[in-house]
Amino acid sequence: MTLTLDAPRIVETRPLLEVHGVSKSYGPVQAVRNVSAHAYPGEVLGIVGESGSGKSTLLRMMNLEEIPETGSYTLDLPDVSGNLFELDRFARRMLCATKIGIVYQNPHLGLLMKHSSSGNVAERLLVAGERSFATLRQAATEALDASEFPLDRLDAPPIELSGGMQQRVQLAKAIALEPALLLLDEPTTGLDVSVQALVLDTLKRLQQDRQITMVIVSHDLGVIRTLADRVMVMRRGEVVETGLADQIFQDPQHPYTQQLVHAKL
Amino acid sequence: MTQVLEIDRLTKGFSLHHLEKDIPAFKEISFDVAAGEFVLLKGANGAGKSTLLRTLYRSYLPLSGEIRFHSSHGLIDLARAADVDVAHLRRTEIGFVTQFLTARPRVSAEAIVAEPLRLAGWEPEAALEAARKALATFGVKPDLWAAYPTTFSGGEQQKVNLARALILPQKLLMLDEPTASLDANARGALVARLKELKDQGTAMIGVFHHPDDVMHLIDRVVDLTPDAAPQEERDDVAL
DSSP states (O other): OOOOOOOSOOOOOOOOEEEEEEEEETTTEEEEEEEEEOOOTTTTEEEEEETTTHHHHHHHTTTTTSSSSSSEEOOOOOTTTOOOGSHHHHHHHHHHHHHHEEEEHHHHHSOOOTTHHHHHHHHHHHHHOOHHHHHHHHHHHHHHHHHHOGGGTTTTTGSOHHHHHHHOOOOOHHTTTTSEEEEETTTTTTHHHHHHHHHHHHHHHHHHHHHHHHEEEEOHHHHHHHSSSSEEEEEEEEEEEEEEEEHHHSSSHHHHHHHHTTOOO | OOEEEEEEEEEEEEEEGTEEEEEEEEEEEHHHHTOOOOEEESSSSTTSSSHHHHHHHHHHOOOOOEEEEETTEEEETTTOOOOHHHHHHHHHHHEESSSSSOOTOOOOOHHHHHHHHHHOOOHHHHHHHHHHHHHHTOOGGGGGGSSGGGGSSSHHHHHHHHHTTTSSOEEEEESTTTTTTTHHHHHHHHHHHHHHHHHTEEEEEESSGGGGGGGGOOOEEESSSSSSEEEEEEGGOOO
């Protein structure tokens, strides 16, 4: 067997995100079993695993949409403290609106498809309390621009846009309030390969320019390899392995990870 | 001499679960590398030269042994260091040069080369300025600096790759066949840059199929062939 790794000694900052010992069942199915995860400020954590591995459930917990039966969740941010799973609905909603951004695989989950794209982004700011129309419009435009959305289509509703453009609107909405944490649930699945590359590039650029901490869930190893610093492999609700991205791909330890990596074309 | 790296009985092998097989790579390798020292790894194909470099960089996890690195934060065992510490050291003190560029769509050559400086906290303009200088040194024409390397030929990509990999002076540098597919001018620039880094105190461990170009930089040869004499002084070896 390999060596057990030490606790960090050089990096002294605390993880921005820490999830500890979370479990969640749906009826007889245990979706997530005693999972712990962390991400350091500015780090991109990739979570891979096949359908049903619990990776999306875990991400929804990080977005406080799903509350586990056991476990804790902390974000190391000014004026955020305690186990976030214990917040009431209102506090949860406020925290999500101001500190966390999310991009779903299915744009219908994140967007109002018949409202204008800029309106979709501005809605985020409204929730956070912004009321001036000029400020809303300005901030929405800036976020869409940073997501590389064509500004001549600001007023087009997402339903009229291509899949790649819809993901950019979601991304703009997610980053409009400069969140400390960006969650991505299969953000490029279902897009054409060329569009996929552009969306990935936009994400990479955002990450480098703004140093946002990201957690990205995907069954697509190429996506994870492109973006993640560190990778966590999940199977049947449990974490089977974590490591530096290049180590997971070049020297996977667990039989399941080996199978996963070798199955990639 | 200031020690940079102490490799102590380092062992690596791979367990291929689907074949139920353990494949040994190298066993109980020990040697030290000092600041400004250039160590050439020798051994037949399959002796584990590249595997050793990747293990030192922690792309591979060792089975046993220690990799004691004298970092600017003190002594740390890379065999057991936390992932986040390894990631930090890779951004600041430990470099790895391969013959492959990981080009990304829509990122210009100068931005790719400037990236390590940006990550180390340089201002955007200063980083770009240094990047252009490095590209010029490796013989990449100014017209190409703002272009995307995804469309470059293999040789040009390799120059961008080297400019990027060598732009930030590191404490420890791993070189995995960096001269493959380079033209004579670029090879010259590479050797000159390595000399410069060596004089500044970078410790280097390299694998070269044709070490002629770097011959004058080599201080020591470590033979990974099993049962070979573990270390030989540079002067005694016919390569």
